[in-house]
């Protein structure tokens with residue numbers, strides 16, 4: 001007997017897998033502003049507005065971990081006024097959103113260096129992390145002053161400081177020293193803005209991630225765009241190097 005196409009269609013959609021850990025390179029704020037003939041600061045403002053919106057979008061779709069690349073170790077080299085604008089926006093968004101995120105059961109984590117952040121930003125971040133530490137809903141990783149290479153170098157430094165014997169350093173031990181020690185590997189890495197590069201994001205944790213690039217600029221990326229990314233993810237065959 002031939003299979004009923006309606007049934008097999010239903011079976012396929014029922015099997016759709018939702019990625020456990022999604023990481024996003026939130027790129028395109030500058031081009032968004034340029035396209036509107038407005039200052040880059042308005043692009044970053046729109047980008048942070050979108051950040052608030054997408055957290056719920058991902059939580060509602062059953063994602064367990066969402067890690068967002070908000071500011072890289074290289075982004076300090078941008079014009080001072082742009083950098084200061086991003087730092088101020090970050091402070092405002094955390095101050096404004098942390099309580100609501102806490103009420104929604106979101107656990108906030110910071111990935112990156114803290115020593116170069118202003119006292120105000122560091123304190124806002126620390127407070128948000130502390131307040132939400134026991135929550136069991138979505139884990140929201142905020143990569144701010146984050147660089148994959150810096151993270152790996154930092155892990156090596158800490159291992160040596162802790163006097164870990166060379167023979168005890170394997171992949172699992174090394175991973176304990178990364179900012180992501182209590183996060184699973186990334187399943188789906190999304191980059192908005194259309195570029196096809198990693199830009200120093202989660203170099204270790206994306207070893208077997210599925211990549212998805214969207215032409216949509218970050219301030220416009222939500223809802224249907226997320227569904228399209230998940231659709232693509234659910235069609236991938238992940239092999240992890242094995243013959244399957």
Ligand code: IPE
Pocket residue numbers: 026027028029030031032047070071072075086193
């Ligand atoms: C990403 O948007 C946000 C940060 C890097 C902080 P960009 O500002 O890089 O946007 P484009 O790439 O110039 O469009």
Ligand code: IPE
Pocket residue numbers: 025026027069070071072075195197199
């Ligand atoms: C990556 O975007 C960093 C963030 C999104 C925070 P960039 O705009 O800094 O990356 P490049 O310069 O295009 O590689």
Ligand code: MG
Pocket residue numbers: 027028029030
């Ligand atoms: Mg960019």
